[in-house]
Amino acid sequence: MTMYLVIAVIVLFFLVIFQISKAAEYVAVLKGEEQNRKQTNKVNAFLMVAFMVAGLIGVWYCNELYYKKTLLPLESASVQGEKVDQMLWITLAVTGAVFILTQILLFGFAYKYQEKESRKVFYFPHSTKLEILWTVVPAIFLTVLVVMGLRNWFYFTGDAPADAMQVEVTGKQFGWIFRYPGKDNQFGKKYYKLIDGADNALGLVWKDSAAMNIKDDAASHDDIVTESTVYLVKNKPVKFIIGSRDVIHDVGLSQFRLKMDAVPGIPTTMWFTPKFTTKEMKEKTGNPNFVYEISCDQMCGNGHYSMRGVIEVVTQEEYDAWMAKQKPKYLAVFPDKDPANKKDSTATASVAIK
Amino acid sequence: MSNEAVLHAPTTTITHHHDAHADHGHEHHHHETFITKYVFSQDHKMIAKQFLITGMVWAVLGGLMSVLFRLQLGYPDAKFPWLQDLLGKFWVEDGKITAQAYYALVTTHGTVLVFFVLTAGLSGTFANFLIPLQIGARDMASPFMNMLSYWFFFAASCVMLSSLFVETGPFSGGWTAYPPLSALGQASPGSKTGMDLWLIAMALFVVSSLLGGLNYIATVLNMRTKGMSMTRMPLTIWALFFTAVLGVLSFPVLFSGFILLIFDRNFGTSFYLSDLYVNGVTLPNEGGSAILFQHLFWFLGHPEVYIILLPAMGMVSEILSTNARKPIFGYIAMIGSLFAIAILAFLVWAHHMFVTGLNPFLGSIFVLLTLLIAVPSAIKVFNWLTTLWRGNIRFTPGMLFAIGFVSLFISGGLTGIWLGNSALDIHLHDTYFVIAHFHIVMGVASMFGMFAGVYHWYPKMYGRYLNNTLAYTHFWITLIGAYLIFWPMHYQGLAGMPRRYYDYSIWESFKQFAELNRFISTVAMVVFATQLLFLFNFFYSIFKGRKVTNQNPWGSTTLEWTAPIRPGHGNWPGEIPEVHRWAYDYGKDGRDFVPQTEPVGANESHH
Ligand code: HEM
Numbered sequence: 001m002t003m004y005l006v007i008a009v010i011v012l013f014f015l016v017i018f019q020i021s022k023a024a025e026y027v028a029v030l031k032g033e034e035q036n037r038k039q040t041n042k043v044n045a046f047l048m049v050a051f052m053v054a055g056l057i058g059v060w061y062c063n064e065l066y067y068k069k070t071l072l073p074l075e076s077a078s079v080q081g082e083k084v085d086q087m088l089w090i091t092l093a094v095t096g097a098v099f100i101l102t103q104i105l106l107f108g109f110a111y112k113y114q115e116k117e118s119r120k121v122f123y124f125p126h127s128t129k130l131e132i133l134w135t136v137v138p139a140i141f142l143t144v145l146v147v148m149g150l151r152n153w154f155y156f157t158g159d160a161p162a163d164a165m166q167v168e169v170t171g172k173q174f175g176w177i178f179r180y181p182g183k184d185n186q187f188g189k190k191y192y193k194l195i196d197g198a199d200n201a202l203g204l205v206w207k208d209s210a211a212m213n214i215k216d217d218a219a220s221h222d223d224i225v226t227e228s229t230v231y232l233v234k235n236k237p238v239k240f241i242i243g244s245r246d247v248i249h250d251v252g253l254s255q256f257r258l259k260m261d262a263v264p265g266i267p268t269t270m271w272f273t274p275k276f277t278t279k280e281m282k283e284k285t286g287n288p289n290f291v292y293e294i295s296c297d298q299m300c301g302n303g304h305y306s307m308r309g310v311i312e313v314v315t316q317e318e319y320d321a322w323m324a325k326q327k328p329k330y331l332a333v334f335p336d337k338d339p340a341n342k343k344d345s346t347a348t349a350s351v352a353i354k
Numbered sequence: 355m356s357n358e359a360v361l362h363a364p365t366t367t368i369t370h371h372h373d374a375h376a377d378h379g380h381e382h383h384h385h386e387t388f389i390t391k392y393v394f395s396q397d398h399k400m401i402a403k404q405f406l407i408t409g410m411v412w413a414v415l416g417g418l419m420s421v422l423f424r425l426q427l428g429y430p431d432a433k434f435p436w437l438q439d440l441l442g443k444f445w446v447e448d449g450k451i452t453a454q455a456y457y458a459l460v461t462t463h464g465t466v467l468v469f470f471v472l473t474a475g476l477s478g479t480f481a482n483f484l485i486p487l488q489i490g491a492r493d494m495a496s497p498f499m500n501m502l503s504y505w506f507f508f509a510a511s512c513v514m515l516s517s518l519f520v521e522t523g524p525f526s527g528g529w530t531a532y533p534p535l536s537a538l539g540q541a542s543p544g545s546k547t548g549m550d551l552w553l554i555a556m557a558l559f560v561v562s563s564l565l566g567g568l569n570y571i572a573t574v575l576n577m578r579t580k581g582m583s584m585t586r587m588p589l590t591i592w593a594l595f596f597t598a599v600l601g602v603l604s605f606p607v608l609f610s611g612f613i614l615l616i617f618d619r620n621f622g623t624s625f626y627l628s629d630l631y632v633n634g635v636t637l638p639n640e641g642g643s644a645i646l647f648q649h650l651f652w653f654l655g656h657p658e659v660y661i662i663l664l665p666a667m668g669m670v671s672e673i674l675s676t677n678a679r680k681p682i683f684g685y686i687a688m689i690g691s692l693f694a695i696a697i698l699a700f701l702v703w704a705h706h707m708f709v710t711g712l713n714p715f716l717g718s719i720f721v722l723l724t725l726l727i728a729v730p731s732a733i734k735v736f737n738w739l740t741t742l743w744r745g746n747i748r749f750t751p752g753m754l755f756a757i758g759f760v761s762l763f764i765s766g767g768l769t770g771i772w773l774g775n776s777a778l779d780i781h782l783h784d785t786y787f788v789i790a791h792f793h794i795v796m797g798v799a800s801m802f803g804m805f806a807g808v809y810h811w812y813p814k815m816y817g818r819y820l821n822n823t824l825a826y827t828h829f830w831i832t833l834i835g836a837y838l839i840f841w842p843m844h845y846q847g848l849a850g851m852p853r854r855y856y857d858y859s860i861w862e863s864f865k866q867f868a869e870l871n872r873f874i875s876t877v878a879m880v881v882f883a884t885q886l887l888f889l890f891n892f893f894y895s896i897f898k899g900r901k902v903t904n905q906n907p908w909g910s911t912t913l914e915w916t917a918p919i920r921p922g923h924g925n926w927p928g929e930i931p932e933v934h935r936w937a938y939d940y941g942k943d944g945r946d947f948v949p950q951t952e953p954v955g956a957n958e959s960h961h
């Protein structure tokens with residue numbers, strides 16, 4: 001019912017606008033089109049400056065409302081992100097100045113040079129000097145921005161420090177799988193044809209297969225596999241080795257100011273250094289629910305919007321305590337290979353002998 | 355100059371001869387039926403109108419889609435049972451737009467607006483309408499190919515439309531259609547039949563673009579009237595010419611990308627596929643590269659944004675100069691910057707791929723080339739500003755939209771400098787910052803260029819005027835609305851809010867924008883409704899608008915205004931006019947304007 005009412009109101013509104021417009025046209029013809037044109041010209045010229053002033057105030061007001069909801073009032077949560085922020089401010093200063101200058105000139109000229117009987121147009125088809133000026137000046141500013149950008153770019157994409165911890169991140173529709181190399185500090189081999197939904201989500205090579213011409217890789221036996229939450233250590237660089245099982249995803253880390261695609265068949269990498277633990281961030285933001293979220297930033301299907309992962313940044317001690325509790329996936333799947341279980345079974349065996 | 359005249363003289367005479375003959379045929383023997391005049395027309399002016407009106411139909415559909423998905427973003431908890439009655443259960447379930455419907459809407463919205471509205475609707479309309487009229491030709495080089503170009507577009511439209519009605523829904527993987535998502539029906543229902551239809555529609559569309567583009571190039575190069583040297587052409591023609599060149603060189607690459615995708619989808623090849631385990635099943639494909647498609651796609655995709663933008667730039671240059679009653683500032687620099695943009699457009703595609711794992715060194719080259727494009731863009735902006743400086747400005751509706759275009763082009767272009775710098779893009783890529791950027795600079799700005807063109811050349815198209823009051827209302831609400839919609843999105847992007855999300859409420863990092871999303875959605879609806887005002891004005895005025903009685907209502911120098919108010923097929927009833935000067939003699943020697951057809955006087959000043 002309200003639906004029809006809304007439609008009726010809209011139609012009515014349109015009819016009114018239409019009638020007014022029609023009437024305005026008749027009046028224009030009666031009054032003399034030339035004179036009418038001059039009047040509307042003045043109105044539009046005035047609206048031009050009015051729009052500019054209101055627009056600039058609007059830009060300021062929008063900033064008042066939303067600046068605090070962006071990431072900028074908070075310090076970047078990664079060392080690398082500091083460079084991003086610094087670059088962002090410099091770029092904003094340059095483009096912001098150009099924005100204000102050119103918009104004022106545009107609408108200002110529109111107002112100032114509105115049609116007047118008395119005005120004589122200045123025939124000014126070109127000026128090499130001016131044209132060189134606004135080729136060279138932007139080129140200089142852009143060079144500065146490029147140099148600054150590329151220095152950061154090579155830092156971000158360069159090699160991770162040797163002491164960085166390594167975590168493998170794998171995207172799937174619609175979630176994240178993480179793998180730590182375990183005690184040997186080495187990722188075991190994997191092969192996608194070994195993936196099975198329940199036990200071996202990454203296709204780790206746990207046994208020989210003559211058909212696939214692969215041999216059991218002992219390095220994979222102590223690899224730790226977790227889903228949805230990954231633990232990282234404060235102030236310790238971490239290198240993500242990123243891949244995907246199905247379609248392209250993207251590891252988006254907004255608080256750390258970084259992201260990298262997860263492409264099936266082509267591993268990518270990204271490294272960074274977290275600066276604050278999750279607990280510290282809860283205090284800094286004043287938000288008790290704060291978490292570092294991994295958002296998938298590449299369209300990956302109907303569940304894309306819900307492909308969420310969590311990063312827990314903790315201190316080294318907390319991390320060690322957490323890690324001590326993790327059990328390699330291999331042992332979870334093959335409990336009989338677990339030395340802990342073995343000790344038990346030999347114990348019971350000896351009891352039996354007695 | 356005299357060399358050129360000698361070079362051109364023989365061809366022009368031949369053309370004249372031929373044209374006189376054709377003209378004869380059309381005006382006296384041939385009786386046009388409804389079918390040949392309005393449907394399978396070979397008259398460039400009618401084909402232009404066909405492109406325009408088909409484009410407008412798509413603009414309404416595409417706009418309506420954005421209203422629907424904005425409804426979801428603005429009111430994620432609300433229920434719309436009446437929508438369910440209207441659209442059915444596939445789209446709306448339990449009164450809520452489904453995630454699949456949301457993604458289908460976003461994808462179709464993007465595809466349709468980029469290709470069908472702002473490529474076909476914009477270049478198709480104005481290249482067809484203006485090239486022959488402004489260079490002084492009776493029609494296109496091949497009117498028949500021109501007709502085919504429209505009908506291939508029409509066929510593409512039908513196939514795309516049909517994809518909305520298939521059981522598994524239209525394609526829903528984003529207008530960029532990245533595989534493996536777009537290649538595997540198992541990965542998403544939208545990648546089943548909907549994607550087949552999408553690919554067929556796009557292939558037909560590429561054929562249409564190529565037929566049109568080759569024709570525009572041939573016409574501009576060969577069919578100019580006597581005296582119309584390349585450097586006397588209006589900037590609209592230069593812009594449309596470069597647009598056509600971009601399209602002809604880049605659409606085939608997209609086409610090849612689509613062919614490989616069709617093979618991967620249907621014939622078991624692995625161009626883009628490798629190491630996949632989808633929906634519980636291991637696939638046999640090995641050795642392909644998902645990134646290859648992105649290279650092929652963006653090799654068109656980036657030039658495409660200039661294919662959309664250049665015609666708008668050309669028309670805006672023309673309209674600004676005409677209504678400032680002042681020559682365009684730096685005509686040669688304007689051509690030079692169009693040329694530079696056209697070249698660079700081919701050398702920057704990988705700036706869409708900075709975070710795909712692209713080799714960082716390669717990435718750095720693309721940063722350099724991308725930021726280089728800002729230089730010719732800056733030249734254009736400052737030249738437009740100088741064109742206004744000390745002019746005598748008439749705010750016709752076309753002029754208002756042209757000024758709006760410049761404002762939007764500045765606002766959106768500047769954020770390109772952010773995104774083109776890979777070290778910033780690594781933070782902002784695929785967030786709402788990107789949505790804000792490309793909508794302002796490409797979407798809305800080009801829409802403004804298109805509106806400027808329609809308002810300016812409507813009297814030539816239909817021999818009637820649009821209603822001014824409606825036009826002014828349309829302009830001011832649209833300009834204000836466009837900024838209200840897209841400006842705050844920069845802030846969402848700076849919070850890292852990802853694009854293509856159906857619902858943000860589960861995200862601790864992004865849910866603070868619920869209220870803003872509601873605001874944006876509301877403004878979007880108002881702006882959409884305002885476009886209906888324009889639509890009404892357009893169709894009403896075709897039949898009931900004030901009649902044009904002045905052959906040259908804007909006091910323009912260019913050739914189209916020397917043709918009769920309602921030109922027939924062949925454009926000029928007698929001889930084609932001869933051109934003696936460039937297109938921008940406004941305010942010269944104290945005269946308001948000097949038409950291109952007027953010979954240079956003995957004591958006229960030189961510039
Ligand atoms: C009423 C005006 C418009 C509104 C409110 C609007 C809104 C939006 C929004 C919010 C998105 C992002 C959706 C998401 O990622 O979840 C989007 C996507 C898009 N829009 Fe628009 N839009 C409008 C007009 C246009 C125009 C004129 C163009 C023409 C260039 C355009 C081209 C696109 C493209 C290419 C995408 C990306 C589609 C994709 O992600 O595959 N839009 N639009």
Ligand SMILES: [Cu+2]
Pocket residue numbers: 248249250296297298299300301303304305307
């Ligand atoms: Cu995703």
Ligand SMILES: [Cu+2]
Pocket residue numbers: 655656659702703705706
């Ligand atoms: Cu691009």
